[in-house]
Amino acid sequence: MAEKKLAGKKVAILAADMFERVELEEPRKALEDAGAETEIVSIHDGEIQGFDHFDPAKKVKVDKTVEEVAVDDYDALLVPGGVGNPDQLRGDENAVAFVRDFAASLKPMAVICHGPWVLVEAGVARGRTLTSWPTLQTDIRNAGGNWVDQEVVVDDGIVTSRKPDDIPAFNEKMIEQFAAERVTTRGGTL
Numbered sequence: 001m002a003e004k005k006l007a008g009k010k011v012a013i014l015a016a017d018m019f020e021r022v023e024l025e026e027p028r029k030a031l032e033d034a035g036a037e038t039e040i041v042s043i044h045d046g047e048i049q050g051f052d053h054f055d056p057a058k059k060v061k062v063d064k065t066v067e068e069v070a071v072d073d074y075d076a077l078l079v080p081g082g083v084g085n086p087d088q089l090r091g092d093e094n095a096v097a098f099v100r101d102f103a104a105s106l107k108p109m110a111v112i113c114h115g116p117w118v119l120v121e122a123g124v125a126r127g128r129t130l131t132s133w134p135t136l137q138t139d140i141r142n143a144g145g146n147w148v149d150q151e152v153v154v155d156d157g158i159v160t161s162r163k164p165d166d167i168p169a170f171n172e173k174m175i176e177q178f179a180a181e182r183v184t185t186r187g188g189t190l
Helices: 021-033 084-090 093-105 116-121 134-142 164-179
Strands: 010-014 037-042 047-052 055-061 076-079 109-112 152-155 158-161
Touching: 010 021, 010 093, 021 037, 021 047, 021 055, 021 076, 021 109, 021 164, 076 093, 076 164, 084 093, 084 116, 093 109, 093 116, 109 116, 109 164, 116 134, 152 164, 158 164
Parallel strands: 010 037, 010 076, 076 109, 109 158
Antiparallel strands: 047 055, 152 158
16 A cells, blocks of 8 residues: 555544454554554553453553543544453543544544444444444444444444454555545434
């Protein structure tokens, strides 16, 4: 991806301990290869622990806590999966507010695997078609969303995918959406 489609764009990567390593690292590399600046935003400072499914993997340095940032600081948002990561994020009122504010700002978001739990908690799933790890389908439907079993789904600037195998398609659509100037409409209730 020699073309720098995301030059001048700044992307927040919202993650906590137990993020799925490959779902943070590979999209982050794709974003940076496309010219974006990325920052790891978390619910605490220091480092966060990555996982390869259920096995601890390497740690990643946190650039800023969610209390230190605002939606206006970024052009787009990436939320990786992993079971524990989005569960911790959805339990943190500041992280949930950050995601809710991103949706209200009409800025694009890319959310993979278990990450849509944060969309559900932030009230962003209602009226949207999303995909995720299959075990989240009931949660998404109960939150008023339309869950589908597809490799990648784009709904009003929100890109979702199911699992690590979907990362190539996820990255392609994420970069396409993040390169757009702004989402023009967004259904659902905020």
